Amino acid sequence: MNVYIVGMGISLPKKSSSEFSFREMIYEAAIKAYKDANIEPKNVDIFVSVSEDFEEGTSIFDEYVPDQLGAVLKPVHTICADALTGLVSIYSLIKTGHFKIGVLEAHSKLSNVKNHSHLFAMGLDPVYIRPLEVNPYFIAGLEMAMFLDSRGYDELDAAFVVSKNKSNALTFGRSPFGTTITPEEVLFSEPVSEPLKRLDISPNADGACVFVIANEEVAKERKKDLIRILGLGFGGFTPNIEMWRGDAEYLEVASKKAYSMAGIKNPIKEIDFAEIDDTFSYKELQHIEALSLSRVGESAELLKEGFYDLDGELPVNTTGGNMGNGNLSLMNGARSLYDAVLQLRGHAGNVQLLDPETALVASWKGLPSASGAVVILKREG
Amino acid sequence: MKNLEGTPLDQESFEKVVKIEWKPKIEYEWDCGIAISKFLEGLKKGYILARKCNVCGRVLVPPRMFCELCFRPNDEWVTLSDEGEILTFSVCFVNWDATRREKPEIPAVIRLYGASPNIGILHKIGEAGDTLEEILKNIDIGTKVKAVWKKEEEREGAITDILYFKPIK
Amino acid sequence: MARKVGILGAGITKFMRRAKETGKELAFEAAKHALEEAGMDINEIDCVVISTAPDAFDGVHMKGDWLSDGAGAKKKPFMRSFVGGGSGVFSIIHGWYLVSSGFFDKCLIVAEEKMSSCMPHPQGAFNSIYDQFIERPLGVNLLWIFSLEMMRYMKVHKIPLETIALVAVKNKKNGLDHPCTQKGISGEYTVNDILNSEIIAYPVHRLMVSPVTDGAAAMVIAAEHEVKRRTDKPIWIEGVGFCLDTSYWTNRDLYYPKYVEYAARMAYEMAGIKDPRKEIHVVEPYDPFAYKELHHLEGLLLADKGEAPKLLEKGFWDRDTENGIPSSPSGGLLGVGNPIAAAGLMRVIEIYLQLKGEAGKRQVKREIKRGLAQAWGDLMQVGTVVILSK
Numbered sequence: 001m002n003v004y005i006v007g008m009g010i011s012l013p014k015k016s017s018s019e020f021s022f023r024e025m026i027y028e029a030a031i032k033a034y035k036d037a038n039i040e041p042k043n044v045d046i047f048v049s050v051s052e053d054f055e056e057g058t059s060i061f062d063e064y065v066p067d068q069l070g071a072v073l074k075p076v077h078t079i080c081a082d083a084l085t086g087l088v089s090i091y092s093l094i095k096t097g098h099f100k101i102g103v104l105e106a107h108s109k110l111s112n113v114k115n116h117s118h119l120f121a122m123g124l125d126p127v128y129i130r131p132l133e134v135n136p137y138f139i140a141g142l143e144m145a146m147f148l149d150s151r152g153y154d155e156l157d158a159a160f161v162v163s164k165n166k167s168n169a170l171t172f173g174r175s176p177f178g179t180t181i182t183p184e185e186v187l188f189s190e191p192v193s194e195p196l197k198r199l200d201i202s203p204n205a206d207g208a209c210v211f212v213i214a215n216e217e218v219a220k221e222r223k224k225d226l227i228r229i230l231g232l233g234f235g236g237f238t239p240n241i242e243m244w245r246g247d248a249e250y251l252e253v254a255s256k257k258a259y260s261m262a263g264i265k266n267p268i269k270e271i272d273f274a275e276i277d278d279t280f281s282y283k284e285l286q287h288i289e290a291l292s293l294s295r296v297g298e299s300a301e302l303l304k305e306g307f308y309d310l311d312g313e314l315p316v317n318t319t320g321g322n323m324g325n326g327n328l329s330l331m332n333g334a335r336s337l338y339d340a341v342l343q344l345r346g347h348a349g350n351v352q353l354l355d356p357e358t359a360l361v362a363s364w365k366g367l368p369s370a371s372g373a374v375v376i377l378k379r380e381g
Numbered sequence: 382m383k384n385l386e387g388t389p390l391d392q393e394s395f396e397k398v399v400k401i402e403w404k405p406k407i408e409y410e411w412d413c414g415i416a417i418s419k420f421l422e423g424l425k426k427g428y429i430l431a432r433k434c435n436v437c438g439r440v441l442v443p444p445r446m447f448c449e450l451c452f453r454p455n456d457e458w459v460t461l462s463d464e465g466e467i468l469t470f471s472v473c474f475v476n477w478d479a480t481r482r483e484k485p486e487i488p489a490v491i492r493l494y495g496a497s498p499n500i501g502i503l504h505k506i507g508e509a510g511d512t513l514e515e516i517l518k519n520i521d522i523g524t525k526v527k528a529v530w531k532k533e534e535e536r537e538g539a540i541t542d543i544l545y546f547k548p549i550k
Numbered sequence: 551m552a553r554k555v556g557i558l559g560a561g562i563t564k565f566m567r568r569a570k571e572t573g574k575e576l577a578f579e580a581a582k583h584a585l586e587e588a589g590m591d592i593n594e595i596d597c598v599v600i601s602t603a604p605d606a607f608d609g610v611h612m613k614g615d616w617l618s619d620g621a622g623a624k625k626k627p628f629m630r631s632f633v634g635g636g637s638g639v640f641s642i643i644h645g646w647y648l649v650s651s652g653f654f655d656k657c658l659i660v661a662e663e664k665m666s667s668c669m670p671h672p673q674g675a676f677n678s679i680y681d682q683f684i685e686r687p688l689g690v691n692l693l694w695i696f697s698l699e700m701m702r703y704m705k706v707h708k709i710p711l712e713t714i715a716l717v718a719v720k721n722k723k724n725g726l727d728h729p730c731t732q733k734g735i736s737g738e739y740t741v742n743d744i745l746n747s748e749i750i751a752y753p754v755h756r757l758m759v760s761p762v763t764d765g766a767a768a769m770v771i772a773a774e775h776e777v778k779r780r781t782d783k784p785i786w787i788e789g790v791g792f793c794l795d796t797s798y799w800t801n802r803d804l805y806y807p808k809y810v811e812y813a814a815r816m817a818y819e820m821a822g823i824k825d826p827r828k829e830i831h832v833v834e835p836y837d838p839f840a841y842k843e844l845h846h847l848e849g850l851l852l853a854d855k856g857e858a859p860k861l862l863e864k865g866f867w868d869r870d871t872e873n874g875i876p877s878s879p880s881g882g883l884l885g886v887g888n889p890i891a892a893a894g895l896m897r898v899i900e901i902y903l904q905l906k907g908e909a910g911k912r913q914v915k916r917e918i919k920r921g922l923a924q925a926w927g928d929l930m931q932v933g934t935v936v937i938l939s940k
Binding site (some may be wrong): 477 | 560562564565566567568569570573576579580582609666669670673674677680681682683684685687688689690692693694697699700701705716729730732747749750751752753764765796798800801802803804840850903908910915929
């Protein structure tokens with residue numbers, strides 16, 4: 001029994017969403033998703049929401065999930081991970097055969113956290129690292145240095161990611177952080193934790209996103225826009241940042257499972273485009289390599305050759321990634337998934353690719369985690 | 382289930398073990414949104430607002446812009462009475478940090494007149510006595526109560542603009 | 551399509567007021583014991599499910615990630631599900647769907663809680679469970695929601711306080727035989743002892759509340775073919791259920807836990823159970839507060855509304871009952887302790903041990919083929935139910 005994405009809705013990413021509560025934003029996304037799927041929430045069997053308490057400023061955020069999704073007195077649970085890991089839950093629940101329709105919700109109200117570095121700090125080991133009181137972006141700085149060094153790349157290579165993605169965002173038009181910027185300009189922005197500069201960091205944003213996932217029986221009632229989940233996986237490495245080696249092992253673990261489920265042997269050839277986490281500039285290159293979308297040490301060259309451009313052989317982050325759409329925290333994977341489905345449905349406007357069939361979406365949970373997930377989608381019908 | 386692991390510490394040994402202290406410094410500023418903003422503005426002016434869904438007919442407080450059961454935008458603002466009845470209450474002798482209170486406080490769920498059955502809000506009861514015996518004599522489930530407001534010039538658009546509810550005949 | 555999922559091993563630490571071990575160390579100890587019983591090496595595990603209650607206890611953001619190496623998830627897929635106090639029982643539901651779906655064959659479930667790190671009192675971590683706009687500014691306190699619910703339940707059914715106290719008497723006595731319990735948590739108490747303990751939030755008395763505890767529990771579950779290959783005494787997960795009610799908790803009649811009923815109905819349907827009062831032979835309902843056990847037994851449809859207290863007086867829920875349904879033979883949270891997520895999984899482990907006939911002094915008298923564990927959480931809002939069978 002195959003599983004499909006049959007509906008989606010979004011409260012668009014923006015720098016601030018001060019006029020709405022999180023409930024009102026999620027409600028907007030939910031209403032759109034149910035309309036898109038042509039179902040009512042009472043027909044949904046299971047709901048999964050992704051959240052982390054300290055990001056919300058609420059303990060047991062699970063409490064505040066059901067109402068705005070139409071999920072009162074329904075089977076609902078929270079996954080404390082990025083949205084794509086939450087998608088694995090929905091997928092698995094449907095695959096047990098006990099449920100037909102599931103809903104996934106993710107959102108970001110990062111603008112409501114007044115001091116982010118303290119949020120990140122709370123994620124660090126309280127004994128070894130927190131007492132050092134270093135701005136937690138140093139982790140990204142260390143990892144970036146290690147990654148660039150191990151591959152023989154330089155800062156300019158990473159800056160090309162920012163340039164490409166912000167340009168894609170500008171072309172797309174919907175993304176709030178689209179602009180024309182040269183890699184050199186990225187290099188000239190203030191250092192945050194060398195080699196990481198201000199413009200190597202995707203800016204925070206708010207938004208909400210809801211998906212309707214269904215089994216084959218339900219999905220086949222739709223004549224068009226059938227997006228099949230071909231494979232997925234999730235993975236972790238270790239929370240001990242001292243042991244990180246500059247590789248994104250979590251996506252190696254996740255993609256191994258996803259490729260094997262999807263029967264993909266040569267991802268570079270078989271994937272038409274990819275939406276990949278680029279919370280920090282170097283992360284896109286690191287993730288591309290972990291996903292085997294280039295050989296280790298070759299992603300920067302391919303990037304500069306235009307291999308990952310909109311008109312390249314394997315476009316990456318067609319709507320601008322997190323650089324262009326903003327860092328939506330646990331919703332990053334959901335926003336990427338949303339845009340991948342737009343592409344597969346042929347609704348991506350100015351950045352529409354020519355008839356794409358197979359897409360890969362990969363997410364990272366964000367600083368200071370070493371966990372993430374991968375989903376492979378295929379258009380049918 | 383044999384040889385269970387774990388090293389329990391009594392108060393004395395607990396004070397001796399090596400510890401790391403950390404005070405969270407995260408700050409939040411939550412967007413109240415349309416419904417709650419209007420509700421709080423109402424409190425500042427001295428009235429309690431609810432939203433009505435014209436499909437199920439429920440009058441809902443705390444207000445929200447959608448009916449979570451009919452799953453549609455709800456329809457109109459309704460002003461509730463500042464009198465109502467106690468749906469349930471407690472007489473609480475401890476603070477949040479588990480220290481004991483000299484005088485108990487009385488949290489209660491109160492249904493305001495005008496709201497649908499069982500649609501209550503959380504607040505506190507005052508002027509009901511200082512000891513458990515007095516309080517249990519003065520209030521019960523179903524007791525009629527009325528809001529005691531802060532002076533108008535002191536109100537700030539918060540739930541605490543109502544100081545407490547007091548029992549009335 | 552759904553694959554049968556069975557249990558291969560369980561591990562647990564002591565439940566302690568304050569543990570010397572860190573959360574990671576507790577998680578490791580429980581996981582190690584579960585793997586040992588399953589006769590497995592961590593490398594044979596496909597994925598790890600982590601369960602732990604609010605991050606605010608430990609003061610660690612992304613607590614699931616932080617615990618992951620202690621829970622054996624290095625370079626492995628791991629996931630943390632979270633439904634507040636319901637998380638412990640939910641963790642096996644989480645593992646069940648990852649295995650039943652065919653996604654993985656062997657799953658390690660680790661539930662951990664270290665509440666004692668939170669200062670000045672872990673209760674403070676619960677203030678932020680309330681609505682931030684119109685409830686927290688009132689100066690809230692965790693005990694409020696329970697005392698408000700208990701009052702409503704007692705008043706609607708006219709239940710005497712003495713009967714509620716009996717739950718604590720029963721569970722604290724049962725707990726004496728549990729290897730995890732510590733002195734002071736379990737014990738021989740009388741109804742008067744319970745009612746003479748300080749009133750903390752009337753009608754709740756101190757001895758009607760499960761104490762703050764540190765501890766961990768773990769289980770190994772696997773798909774049918776793995777289970778049959780590895781054990782002659784398989785215990786199966788027969789049904790699971792979970793349900794979440796509205797977050798507007800002041801908009802509900804608190805006298806009855808509808809969310810537990812819905813979760814139970816889901817599990818009964820999955821397990822093909824028509825008459826739970828005949829087909830459930832032993833039950834571990836969630837009892838962080840004494841009245842909760844009775845409240846939940848009614849929600850589980852094992853007693854009519856308002857009848858659970860009367861059955862309690864008749865000994866229907868006693869461990870050595872012959873015609874009744876033994877409830878909380880483990881001693882529950884009142885008798886063993888309440889390291890939230892770990893306590894939930896401890897209840898599932900008790901059913902597992904009872905079905906295997908390995909509960910020692912706690913073994914129930916009547917013959918049993920099927921048992922149920924349940925937990926509850928959030929703003930008196932979520933029910934999680936799992937049914938195990940021989």
